[in-house]
Structure formats: structure tokens, C-alpha cells
Amino acid sequence: MADLDVLRARFVRTLEAARGPAGGPDPDPYADDLLGRWQEPQRRYHTVAHLTAVLDHIDVLEKYAHDPDVVRLAAWFHDAVYLPDRSENEERSARLAERALPEAGMSAAKTAEVARLVRLTVGHDPADDDPDGQVLCDADLAILASPPSAYAAYTAAVREEYHFVPNDAFRAGRAAILRQLLDLPRLFRTPYGASEWEATARYNLTAELEMLSLPPDVPS
Template identity: 75%
Template sequence: MARMSSFPADAHPRYNALLAEWNELLRRCQAGDRDDPVDPAPYGRDLLERWAEPQRRYHTLDHLVAVLARATELTAYADDPDTVALAAWFHDAVYRPDRSENEERSAHLAERALREAGVDGARIAEVARLVRLTVTHDPAEGDRDGEVLCDADLAVLAGDPAAYAAYAAAVREEYGFVPDDLFRTGRADILRRLLALPRLFRTSYGHDQWEAVARRNLTTELELLEA
């Protein structure tokens, strides 16, 4: 079913490349015992349309591109890079800023779509688990695939000052329906939760390259919210 979007998904400059990337990924992950493997393209187009929905300002196709790129950057740390990539595609596929169950609904979407597409049950379960993990961004020690997905998703926190400011502004736009005082309170709680984590980034690369900058950005935003 077609979705209304702020701009057509296929207007994004990387639409065709993303669809081709998805098609290759899903073909690699489909069970090999079918004589007529399911065409991956309709699933890819559906996902891309979801990521282009009009309520999104930060959780957009550009965010998907960034998370996929960071996950690729961290490939050496993953046990199953293809499963991490599938989870990246689905992790914010369902997104309504006025809902609290986005990750759960995204996980259910992954379970349903990947089952229809012929992916084996064990991989589907792992994709759904990884999607749900993005609620807390707190993978267990030794959860290599969880560490890669969470690091890729949080890498935006380590942007330069202009990039981080743009990220924070986009998040505020997504919650434009929330009054300023309530937004400041809720956003500050999220920032404190992140800062309270022993490590924001669990891979050694993410910790070495992004941790200090991300903590500085989070602390600065928190100070501004509390001023």
C-alpha cells in the first residue's frame, strides 16, 4: 500500500542504490531451498517509502543511509554483518513520534516481512531481537552484533558541532507537537540516561573514535536544556 510522504521516496538521490543494496542483502539471506525465491524489490520499496514518511525529520532516509554506512564501517566487529544490516533497515521502519512502541512495531514488521520473503526463522528472530535492542542501546557484554547496531545508530552523537546541532534540531522538529517545557524535560531525561551508560559505544573502534566527542555533545545539549 502506498504511503503519503513529504517527498517521494524515489526522489532521494540514493534511492536506486539503496534498493539495489537491499535486493542483494535479502537475496543473500533468503533460504536456499526454494525453487521460486521471493522478489526482494517490493519489500525494499515498502521500507524506503516508510523511511520517507512526512512525520519524520531525523528518522529519515538519510538516517538509514548513515546507520548502514556506520554498520559497514564496523563490519569487522560483527558476527553476522548481514543480520545487522537487516536490523538496520528495520530498526526505525515504523516510526511515529507520538508513540512509545515504535521499536516493538518495527520488530513485528521485520518478523512478518522477512518470513514472507523466505528468510529462515533463526535469522528473523535475531533481526527482531536487534531491533528491540535499540530501545535501550545497552547490549549485553559479548553481544557483538548488538554492539555494532547500537554503535551505528548512536554514531550521530559524535558529529561535529554543526552536525550535532542539526541532529538536535531535527529531533525537536519531530516532536514539534510537544510544548517546550515538556520537551526539555523528556529530552534531558534521555540525555542523562545515555550519559549514565558506562560506555556509549561498545566496539573498540566506536569507543576510541566517537566516545569523547559524543559525551561532550550530550553534555553541552543537556546544559543548554537546563539553563
């Protein structure tokens, strides 16, 4: 289970570093608002555990980023609005960042960059000259390169979030997402992600897609 006090402290350090010597209001209320969002009851995969994992992966990849603290703030906001039955979660999360960060003391330029990065997680397809986008997207997709048991837990949690979707419709929708990911020339854009995660992630995605292609009554 994620340690909320540790997460809160991580947010405070990140916000203070990102907004610089000019400072701003107490970061704790902003951290608490975000942590409350990440603990909403409809979440099964997009939880504080996912947030923690993304932040940890950014720590691994930060040497590739232009502004690691802006990337970390984008991670905090990237699924801050999450309703499984809505399709505009990333846009609503970006707009939340655009409202909250200026109030918290962030510059207009850095706020705009956080929002841009959040919107980039819709397709996870950053440009070759976008190191911050590459780091965020790689960190968000790193779950795809998990060992078999962790990958199975991830897919089960995603299914739980979409419990209201009939099985056939879920399988078709999930398969479409997997194909979209597999069609990307590269899942991971940082050198570390490409060397350490790409092959395993493609194996996991392909195996899941093959399983979804089986008739539901065929044992897998």
C-alpha cells in the first residue's frame, strides 16, 4: 500500500522545486486534493499505487528529461480526473492542472507544459524532440513490461474498473487498445525504456491480445 505521507512529501518537494524561489502558498492542500482524487472508490488500477509507480519510473528516467519536476507534476495530474465511463479524462485532468497550478504559484509557462504533457498521455506518442513527453509516456507505460503475475494483476484491475461493460464489448475495446499500442513504431522512446522494457512489453501485449482473440469458453 502506498504511504500517503511519503507521497505528500514528494509532491511538496516537486512543487517547491518547480515554482522556484518565488514560492507560493502552502503545497499541502494541493497534495491532499490530488491524493483524495487518486483514492476515489471507482479506481482499481488508476490508484495511488499507479501514481507511485509512475513517479518511481520518472526517477529512473529523469536524466533524459529537460525539466524532471514538471514531468513529475504532470504525473500527479495525468489521471487526477478518472471516471471509467467517460472518455475525456485526460482533457479534464489537464484543465484541473491549468486551474490549480497557477493558484499554487506555478508560472504560466510551466503550467502550460504540465497540461501539454497530461494531454500527451491520450496516445502516448511523443515526438522525437520531446524529452519530457518521452519520459512521462515511458513511465506511464512501464507497467506493460511487468513480470507475468504483475501484468495479470494489472489487466484484472483494469477489467474491474470497467465492470459495467459487458464482456464482449470489453474484450473488443481492450483488443483495439492493444493493437493501437502494438502499432506504434516504438512503445518506449527513452534509451532506457527501449532497452529494458520494449521487448517484454510487446510480448505481454501480444500474449494478452491472443488471449482476447480466443472464444470466451476456450481455456487460456
